[in-house]
Amino acid sequence: MQLTGAEIVIRCLQEEKVDHVFGYPGGSVLFIYDELFKQDQVKHILVRHEQAAVHAADAYSRSSQKIGVCLVTSGPGVTNAVTGIATAYMDSVPLVVLTGQVPTAYIGQDAFQEADTVGITRPCVKHNFLVKDVKDLAATIKKAFYLAKTGRPGPVLVDIPKDITNQKCEFAYPKSISMRSYNPVVKGHSGQIKKAVQLLLDAKRPMIYSGGGVILSDAADKLTKLAKMLGYPITQTLMGLGAYPGTDRQHLGMLGMHGTYEANMAMQHCDVLLAVGARFDDRVIGNPAHFGQVQRKIIHVDIDPSSISKRVKVDVPIVGNVPDVLDELLKQIEAIEAKPEPKSLAAWWKEIDSWRGRNSLKYKQGKDLIMPQYVVEKLYEVTGGDAFVCSDVGQHQMWAAQYYKFDKPRRWINSGGLGTMGFGLPAAMGVRFANPKAPVACITGEGSIQMNIQELSTCKQFRLPIKVICLNNGYLGMVRQWQEMFHGNRYSESYVDSVPDFVKLAEAYGHVGMRIDKPADVEGALKEAFTQHKNEFVFLDFHTDPTANVFPMVAAGKGLSEMILAEDL
C-alpha cells in the first residue's frame, strides 16, 4: 500500500505499540500532526515547551519498561529539546526522538527554522539519522527503536525533512533488523564469571555496589536474590536506588558525595567489590587515586565495555547484559558447595554496624523552622513508601534520595548524570501517563521548579494529580552550601529574590496550592494532599530552614572516607 511519509511515521509508532507521544507541533511536522489527528491509537500529549516533552518521554520510559517517544519541530523545537536529550543520554534512557526538518531542498540554505539537528545532537544521542528518502523512513524508525532499547540504552533521533512526510511510497514495516556494525553483547564470559564467583566466595570484606544499569535492565529481582543468597552488604548509587529494597538491613544506603557514612566506609574498606551496572562516577567514588589507596579486588559487570576500567582499574571485567550475567552468577554460586566464610563476614558486619551507629543522616527538627529532611520523611510515611518520586536537581534531590527509602525499582526518577534542573515536573507528568493510577510526587525547590513551571498548564489540561513538594528555602541551596563551605560564605547570586507566591500561581493554573510554614503542619498538609485532594494537582510550598545543608558530604576531589558529617560542624 502506498502511504505518505507522515502516514508511515504514525504506522511505525502503531507497529511499535507506542501509546503516548510527547510533543509540540510546528511547521516542519504539520503533515505528521495531521496524521496524528486522524487516528486515536497513539495519543499525543501537548506540552508547553519541547524540553518538557523530552523529559516527560524520558520519565515515561524510566517508570515503565517502554521506550519514550517525542515529536518536535525543526530549528527551535530541536534546540529546546537538546537539554532533554542530553539528560536521557547521560542516564542511558531509551528514547526515540522524532524531529521535523526543513524540506530537503532547503537544507543548508539557512531556511526559516532550520538547524543542523543531526550535528547539534550528535554528541548527546546514542545515534541519529537524517532521512533522505521516504523509502528509508520505515526502516530507519525501526532501527531507532531497536538501537534505543538494546545494548546500553539511549536516545536515538530521527530527523525527517518536511517534503519526505508528504511523499508516498510502499509501506512495509520490517519485522526485524540486523546491522553489521552493531551487535551488543548479551551473555557474559563464563570464565570471567567463574573467576568472579571464586573472588566473591573468598572475600573477607565483600561489598556489592549497584547502579542504574540494574534498573534499566530490569534485573532488580536477580540482584536482590544474589545479595540475599550471599548475605553481603549492598550500596546503591543515586541512579540505582530501588533495585534492592531500601528498607532492608543489608542495604547500607546510597553511597557517594552525599552517601551514608556506612556505605562510603564499606565501599572504601572492602576487599572484594562487585560493581553491577554502575560506572564509578566522580560523584560516587570521589577521588579515584584516594579510592585506589586501598587494595581490593573489583569485579565489574556492565553492558558497556567503555564503562569498565574507565576511572578505576578492574580485576575481573564482565561485559554483558546485567540480568544474564546475574543469572549465570547465581547458577554458578548455587552449584558450588562453598559458602562465604561466616566468621569474617560476621566481623565485617560488626564493623559496618559500628559505622551505621554514627547515624549519619540524623538531623534535628525543632518547633519553628521546617527541616527539609523532615518533609521527605513525612512524605515517605504518608505515601506508605510506595509513591513514584520524581525530583529536580539540588539539595532537595539529595534529601529525597537519602530519606525516601525506595523498595522497588523505577520508583525514583531523577536526572543523575546531567543534573538537569527543571526535570522534575515534566518527569512527573511522564510517570503519571505510564502509571495512570499511581501516586506521583515531585520533590523540587523554588529554583528548579521555575525552570519548567509552564508545565502546570499541561498538568491541568490532562488532569494530572501530581503532588509538587517544593522545599522552598529562598536559595539555590546546593550552590549556597558550596559557597558556604568552599567560597567563604560569599553567596554570589544564590539568593533568589522575588520568588512567586506559588499558592496563587498554582491556583491561576487551576490547581490547589498550599503554603506550609510550621513543622506541626507538615504531616497534615501532606495527608490532605494525598487523600482529600487525591485526584487533584496540589502544589505544596514548604518554607524550610534556609540554612539546612546536605550531609554527609565528600567534598569534590576528596576521598570517600574523608566525609564531613553534620556532627563535625
Add this chain to the structure above:
Amino acid sequence: MRHIISMLIENESGALSRVSGLFSARGYNIESLTVAPTEDPSLSRMTIVSVGSDDIIEQITKQLNKLIDIVKVVDLSEAAHIERELMLVKVRATGKDREEMKRVADIFRGRIIDVTESTYVVELTGNTGKLDAFLGAIDGSLILETVRTGVCGIGRGDRILKV
C-alpha cells in the same frame, strides 16, 4: 605512545564527524586522520594516528567501537604492520639548488612530478619518519609548500581487517 588505529566504517554521511567529534569531545588527540572508501563502496577505511597512554588508547578503541557506524576497529601498532604516508613538496629549484634538490630527491626515492624554471614538486612516499627526514635534509628556506596525506597502514601477513 603513538598508536595507529585503523577502522572500517559505514560509508554514510556524518560518519567522519562522529569519529572526529568523539575525539574532540573526550579530549583525545589526533595526529593524522585519513579516510577513503574500500573495494566495497559501502565501507570506508579510516586510519587515525593518536598519541596517548595505554589506558587512553584502550578507551579510544572502546569508545570508537560504541559508535553505531563503526564496523571494526584495530590498533595496528599492536603487532607487525606497514605504514605509509604520501607527501608532495613544492621547492624552489634554481641555480645550484636545482641539481642538489634532484640529488636529495633521488636519495629518498622521491619523484619529481612537476617542473618549472624555478620550482620542482617532489612526490615522496614512506613512513612519517622518512618524510620528516627528507624535509630535514633539504634547505628549509627552499620549501614553498608541503602537503601530506597522513598515515595509512595495513597489518603484515595474516592480519586482515575485513568484514
